[in-house]
Amino acid sequence: MHHKEKHAFEPKIIAFVCTWCTYAGADLAGTSRMQYPANVRVLKFPCTGRIDPVFILKAFQQGADGVLVSGCHPGDCHYIAGNFHARRRFAAFRKLLEFVGVDLGRLQFSWVSAAEGGKWVEMVTDLTERVRGMGPMREFKELGLEEQWSGAIDTPELREAYDSI
Amino acid sequence: MSRIGVFICHCGENISRTVDVERVAAQVGTLPGVAFSTDYKYMCSDPGQGLLKKAIQEQRLSHVVVAACSPRMHEKTFRKAVESAGLNPFLCEMANIREHCSWVHEDRDEATAKAIEIVGMMVERVKKNRVLPTITVPVTKRSLVIGGGIAGIQAALDIADAGHEVVLVEREPSIGGHMAQLSETFPTLDCSQCIMTPKMVDVANHPRIKLYTYAEIEHVEGYIGNFQVTVRKKARSVDEDKCTGCGVCMTKCPVKKIPNKFDQNLGMRPAIYVPFPQAVPNTPVIDRENCTKFKTGKCGVCQKVCGPGAVDYEQEDQLIVEPVGAIVVATGFDLYSIEEKPKGSAIKGYGEFGHGKIPDVIDGMTFERLASASGPTGGKILRPSDGREPKQIVFIQCVGSRAREKGISYCSKICCMYTAKHTMLYHHKVHDGQAYVFFMDARTPGKSYDEFWRRSIEEEEAVYIRGMVSRLYQKGNKIVVMGSDIAVGVQVEIEADMVVLATAVQPQKGADTLAQKLGISYDKYHFYSEAHAKLRPVECATAGIYLAGACQGPKDIPDTVSQASAAAAKVMTLFAKDKLEREPIVARVREAGCVGCFYCQKVCPYGAVEEKEIRDRQGNLVKVVAYVNPGVCGGCGTCQATCPSKSVELDGYTDEQIVAMIESL
Numbered sequence: 001m002h003h004k005e006k007h008a009f010e011p012k013i014i015a016f017v018c019t020w021c022t023y024a025g026a027d028l029a030g031t032s033r034m035q036y037p038a039n040v041r042v043l044k045f046p047c048t049g050r051i052d053p054v055f056i057l058k059a060f061q062q063g064a065d066g067v068l069v070s071g072c073h074p075g076d077c078h079y080i081a082g083n084f085h086a087r088r089r090f091a092a093f094r095k096l097l098e099f100v101g102v103d104l105g106r107l108q109f110s111w112v113s114a115a116e117g118g119k120w121v122e123m124v125t126d127l128t129e130r131v132r133g134m135g136p137m138r139e140f141k142e143l144g145l146e147e148q149w150s151g152a153i154d155t156p157e158l159r160e161a162y163d164s165i
Numbered sequence: 166m167s168r169i170g171v172f173i174c175h176c177g178e179n180i181s182r183t184v185d186v187e188r189v190a191a192q193v194g195t196l197p198g199v200a201f202s203t204d205y206k207y208m209c210s211d212p213g214q215g216l217l218k219k220a221i222q223e224q225r226l227s228h229v230v231v232a233a234c235s236p237r238m239h240e241k242t243f244r245k246a247v248e249s250a251g252l253n254p255f256l257c258e259m260a261n262i263r264e265h266c267s268w269v270h271e272d273r274d275e276a277t278a279k280a281i282e283i284v285g286m287m288v289e290r291v292k293k294n295r296v297l298p299t300i301t302v303p304v305t306k307r308s309l310v311i312g313g314g315i316a317g318i319q320a321a322l323d324i325a326d327a328g329h330e331v332v333l334v335e336r337e338p339s340i341g342g343h344m345a346q347l348s349e350t351f352p353t354l355d356c357s358q359c360i361m362t363p364k365m366v367d368v369a370n371h372p373r374i375k376l377y378t379y380a381e382i383e384h385v386e387g388y389i390g391n392f393q394v395t396v397r398k399k400a401r402s403v404d405e406d407k408c409t410g411c412g413v414c415m416t417k418c419p420v421k422k423i424p425n426k427f428d429q430n431l432g433m434r435p436a437i438y439v440p441f442p443q444a445v446p447n448t449p450v451i452d453r454e455n456c457t458k459f460k461t462g463k464c465g466v467c468q469k470v471c472g473p474g475a476v477d478y479e480q481e482d483q484l485i486v487e488p489v490g491a492i493v494v495a496t497g498f499d500l501y502s503i504e505e506k507p508k509g510s511a512i513k514g515y516g517e518f519g520h521g522k523i524p525d526v527i528d529g530m531t532f533e534r535l536a537s538a539s540g541p542t543g544g545k546i547l548r549p550s551d552g553r554e555p556k557q558i559v560f561i562q563c564v565g566s567r568a569r570e571k572g573i574s575y576c577s578k579i580c581c582m583y584t585a586k587h588t589m590l591y592h593h594k595v596h597d598g599q600a601y602v603f604f605m606d607a608r609t610p611g612k613s614y615d616e617f618w619r620r621s622i623e624e625e626e627a628v629y630i631r632g633m634v635s636r637l638y639q640k641g642n643k644i645v646v647m648g649s650d651i652a653v654g655v656q657v658e659i660e661a662d663m664v665v666l667a668t669a670v671q672p673q674k675g676a677d678t679l680a681q682k683l684g685i686s687y688d689k690y691h692f693y694s695e696a697h698a699k700l701r702p703v704e705c706a707t708a709g710i711y712l713a714g715a716c717q718g719p720k721d722i723p724d725t726v727s728q729a730s731a732a733a734a735k736v737m738t739l740f741a742k743d744k745l746e747r748e749p750i751v752a753r754v755r756e757a758g759c760v761g762c763f764y765c766q767k768v769c770p771y772g773a774v775e776e777k778e779i780r781d782r783q784g785n786l787v788k789v790v791a792y793v794n795p796g797v798c799g800g801c802g803t804c805q806a807t808c809p810s811k812s813v814e815l816d817g818y819t820d821e822q823i824v825a826m827i828e829s830l
Contacts, residue, residue, distance in 0.1 A: 014830060019237075020686065020706065027235045030264025038275040041282060041830055042265055043823065044236075046750065049768070050802030050818055058827045078684050078707065079801030080770035089806070114706075115688040121269075 011065035011131040013040040013124070016051045018083075021072035021113045028117035036121045037128040040068070047071065049082025053093040056107065060140035066106045066131035068123065073111040083111075105130055106137060167292050168200035170226040171284060172217055174208035174233035176263055183267040185277040189232065193284045198292055200224055208233050214246040221250040228252075228291040232260040232284045237706075238697070255297040255749070255817060260287040282830060289829040293822045297749040302796055304390040305490035306740045307332065311382060311679070314342020315722060316495035316714025316729040318364050323733030324493075325373040329740055332487045333368065334396055335378045339444035340365055342497055346427060348536035348544075350722060351586040352617035358443060358539060365445040375487075379450055383484060385682050386771075388799060389709030390490045390745040398483040402451035403437070407475035410447035414467035414476060415439070423455050425541075429531040431549060432541030437467045437476075441539065451476075491709050491736040492683065494693060495729060496676060498715035500528055501565040501573070501669035518561060518637050518666055523644060524550040526637070526664045529583055536590045546594050548663055551642065554595055555662030559646045560584045561634050562604040565669030573669050573690065578719040580667035581608045585618045587665060588627035600627045601659055603634050603648050611721065630657055637664065670719040685710055692718050703732045708747075711735050750800040750817040752793045758812035759790040765804035765813055766791060773797035774804065 017023050023044050029036070045051055048071030059067050069090065077083040090109050098104055108127050112120045131137075173190045175181035186204040194202035201224045207213050208231055220226060229252065231243045236259040244254035262280040270276040306329050310321045313335030321331045333340070345365070347357035368374050377396055384395040403414075418435035425432045427440040434440075436456040437449045457464040458478060468476040502520075519526045525548045527535075538544040548555055562584060566577040581604070588600040607629070609615040621627045634648040643660045650657050676691040685705040686694045693716050696704040703711050713729035714720060720728070739745070752765075756779065766774040777792035791813065793804070802815035811820065 012830065014827065023235075024237060024686070024706070027237060027261075027264040030235070030268040033268055035271060036269055038266075038270045038272070038279045041279075041286065042261070043286075043826055045802065045823075046815070046818060047801035047803065050806055050815060052806040052820070054820075055823060055827060058824060059830075062827050062830055064830070075681050076686070078686075079799050079803070080684065081768075082770065082801040082803045085768050085803050085807065114686045114694060 007132060009132060009135060011039055011128060011136070012063055013066045013068060013128055013131065014059040014062075014064040015040050015042045015068040015070065015124070016045060016048075016055060017042055017069075017112075018048050018071035018078075019044055019046055020078035021076065021111070022070040022120065024114035025112040025116045025120045028114065029120045030117075032117050034117060034121045036124045039128045040124050047077065047079045047082035048086035049077075049079060051086060053089060056093070057140065060102070060106075060137060063137075063141050065134070065137045066108070066127050068108045068110070068127055070108075070110045070112045070120075070123070073113055076113060101139070103134060105134060167198045167227045168225055169198050169228045169230060169288055169291060170217075170220050170224060171199055171202040171230045171232065171288065172208055172213075172220075173202070173204040173262075173284070174213070174231065175204060175206045176233060176267075177207065180233070180263050180267040183270060183273055183276045184262055184280045185273060188277055189262075189280050189284060192281045193288060196285060196288050199288060201226060209239050209242055214242070217243070217246050218250040221247065221252055226252070227256065228294060229257040230260055230284060230287045230291050231257065232262045232280065232287070234263040235259075235261045235265070253296040256291065256294050258287045258291045258294065260284045286826045286829045289825040290822050293819065293825050295816070297816055299746045300749045300751065300795055301744040302390055302747050304740060304742060304745045305392075305488050306330070307487070307489045308491045308493060308736050308740075309334065309392070309394050309487065309489040310493045310495060312342070312495035312497055312714070312716070313337075313340030313368075313376075313378065314495060314497045314714065315344040315361065315364075316497065316716075316725045317342070317493070318368055319726050319729035320493045320495060320713050320733045320736075321374055322364065322367055322371065323730050324736050325371050327733070327737045327740075329373065329737070331371075331374045332394075332396070332489060333374055333376050334380050334382060335376070336381050337440065338379045338401070338438075338448075338450040339440050339446070340368060340376070340378060341441075341443075341445065343530070344722065345441065345443070346429075346530060346533055346537070348533050348538070348540070348590060349586065351582045352611070352613040354586070354589070356538070358537075362443045362445075365443070369445045376446070377485075378446060382679060382682055385492075385684070389747065390739070391796075392489050392492060392709065394487045394489055394492070396485045396487060398485060400453075400480040400482050401448065402453070402476065402478055402480050403449050404475045404477050404480070405446065405448050407473045408448045408471075409473055409475075411472065412439075412449075413470050413472070415449060417466050417470045419464065419466060420455055420457055423452065428541045429527075429534045431531065431534055443539070451478075491711065491739050493711045493713055493729075493732045493736060494679070494683065494685070494705075494716055495713040495732075496673045496679060496716040498670045498719065499673050500530055501671050502528070517564065518634065518664065519639070519644070520666060520668075523637075523639050523664075524548075525555070525644060525662065526666065528666050528668045529580065529587070532587055532665045536587070536594070544594070546591055546663075553662070554598070556595070556598050557659060557661045558591055558598060558600050558663045558665065559634075559644075559659055559661040560587060560600065560602040560665045560667065561646075562602065562667045563633075564666040566667075567605065573671075575690070575719070576608060577667070577670040578608070579670065579721045581618065582611070582614055582721065584665075584667050585609075585621040585627070588621045589625045592625040592627070600625075601646075601661075602627055602629045603632060603646075604629055605631070605633065611723070632657070670715065672716055676716060683707065683710055692716065703728055703735055709739065748800065749795075750815065751795045751798040752800070752802065752804050752813050752815045754791045754793055755812045755814065756790045758810050760810055760812075761789045761791065762809065763791060764807050764809065765793075768803045768807045770801065770803070771797050771799045773799070
């Protein structure tokens with residue numbers, strides 16, 4: 001038995017994965033009895049192509065400290081090209097997140113195939129440790145609570161932007 | 166208000182060992198909308214499913230969550246159970262608390278807390294699930310078989326004998342595969358050609374088998390029951406309908422010295438050739454790379470001598486579309502060639518044991534050709550370097566295989582047995598010769614296998630040395646093999662005349678590219694993955710595609726033939742119905758919101774999005790919206806994530822369902 005270290009902060013990690021590759025890879029990690037931190041919650045999609053960037057925002061807003069998006073390797077998509085659309089979509093989305101000030105260390109995109117149980121474990125462990133080091137993500141949660149456009153956050157910049165619409 | 170039933174499985178002890186299942190049941194029982202929650206030792210068993218059905222009826226449940234193993238394992242089982250209790254199967258969801266929880270965490274409190282959250286998430290999701298009607302699609306009762314080795318031949322014959330048409334596609338100019346190259350087969354020592362070639366002829370003569378040789382799969386579209394496969398029939402430069410197979414072209418071809426791949430490059434062939442005399446079809450192919458006519462424009466001898474006028478230099482590749490309902494993949498194996506390292510290969514250990522440098526260091530398949538009566542030496546065991554008979558021969562086992570540090574950790578399964586056979590064949594042909602075998606373990610699990618292996622030692626005088634070879638070098642016309650005998654604890658040095666390496670079995674080259682065309686998964690060695698290692702060993706996770714033979718993992722002939730017949734049986738099961746029920750996970754357009762931008766059409770990989778005109782009662786065009794053809798839709802949901810007005814939804818994965826899951830966390 002490993003000696004388990006107790007941490008002051010346990011990050012919440014939400015993973016959006018495709019059924020065919022990464023979900024199956026995570027299943028393989030299970031059947032191989034590999035061990036990894038219990039911080040991750042997995043949401044299954046048919047394909048990474050189905051994953052709307054809004055879900056990532058929603059996850060952060062809901063208190064996720066890290067988000068993982070993973071599907072089939074390029075070329076291996078069960079739906080021919082869904083992961084290519086996802087790749088392009090997330091490349092643009094990352095820029096946007098960076099622009100609004102989110103530390104991209106909290107968001108991991110990767111490819112994990114059905115055969116890569118070990119890679120799944122490695123990725124979840126790394127992301128958990130990294131996010132643990134970064135501390136809790138509060139910004140989106142607070143924004144979500146305070147209703148961004150209701151005027152509850154009242155800065156001159158926001159007001160100006162709001163009035164100009 | 167929904168009345169959700171939650172059923173927590175112990176999975177024997179697989180879940181309950183780490184997850185406190187009673188606590189999970191008690192905790193999720195308090196969630197709003199949950200009317201009933203319980204735990205049981207084996208939910209998937211008959212009493213477990215009975216309990217589920219009884220609860221649905223007695224508790225008047227509206228939705229069900231089964232917290233157990235991965236949905237990839239038992240989703241179908243539980244959805245069927247739910248259906249038999251009178252609920253729509255899509256009102257049942259599985260929470261994966263085994264593969265994603267109890268098996269990957271050790272801390273009981275942590276795992277229990279996680280399990281509660283996973284179940285809670287699925288409870289929120291299932292509340293938003295809608296009744297989905299099953300979609301039925303017609304089944305095209307024709308099958309494609311990829312690969313014409315023994316696996317593909319067996320599968321094709323079985324399916325065709327059952328009365329269905331088969332399209333058999335083989336990359337090489339002839340069917341037969343590796344089995345046609347073998348000399349004699351273990352454990353009975355019957356001649357491989359004698360049992361193989363009649364089957365090849367059966368294929369050629371079968372009224373329901375359409376054979377494409379020298380052809381490859383170009384493109385695959387569609388889904389179970391309804392695939393559209395484009396086959397590229399490479400230009401043979403010989404008209405198959407006119408050719409009589411007389412062989413005059415081959416004897417008259419002035420280019421004669423091209424190494425024959427079928428003979429492991431030991432024998433020679435002309436530029437217009439059949440790979441071996443028993444080839445099926447017996448129609449030659451012009452190897453355009455080596456043909457003088459194609460290289461310089463001069464020659465044309467074969468065309469002049471061909472009586473029926475079958476030689477056609479102008480012939481081009483043909484693309485043929487074949488509609489099929491099922492696909493059997495039987496692309497087989499190749500031996501790990503350690504001669505040179507292919508680009509990008511993760512495998513180390515190329516050039517080991519002088520392979521490729523010392524001419525008399527050969528692999529197992531080359532030995533097969535030497536021992537074969539139809540081989541380049543007429544069945545005599547002779548050294549490739551000088552044609553002399555080797556008097557001392559060393560066999561080295563596990564070359565490449567079971568060597569994690571070199572990149573291949575698996576056992577190639579067939580080498581122990583074929584090496585035992587090689588020592589016997591050698592002893593039968595070179596009476597005064599001595600065979601030595603360096604081995605790690607002898608693996609002989611199979612009917613009459615161990616008896617066969619023992620015979621090679623006890624009656625055929627092969628000397629087995631337990632230990633690996635450390636070094637091997639050429640000394641004059643001998644090969645010095647240095648190794649250790651760990652059973653006795655001494656160093657061994659043998660001056661051999663020939664060395665045979667039992668190199669690792671690998672999938673055929675291009676296995677990954679084909680997998681990508683088919684949309685099936687493969688492991689890190691590029692062996693194709695079956696849907697379940699034990700219970701669904703011949704099906705792919707992709708519906709309608711089945712596996713046969715060594716493309717799935719190293720296999721001997723009996724195992725290959727069994728799997729091929731099993732795959733054929735699966736195809737026949739599919740073809741037993743006229744209509745097929747498919748998962749109703751398809752996209753649907755909300756026409757009121759659709760603005761007709763057709764971004765969805767651009768991203769749809771299946772071409773399932775059509776244009777639909779909306780007209781008023783007078784017949785005036787109001788607008789053009791998108792329409793998803795449910796028969797063609799693959800269910801990836803890329804359209805939904807792309808739609809700017811959120812007017813297309815993937816049933817079973819709606820925004821509402823996903824947001825409900827995120828919000829539960």
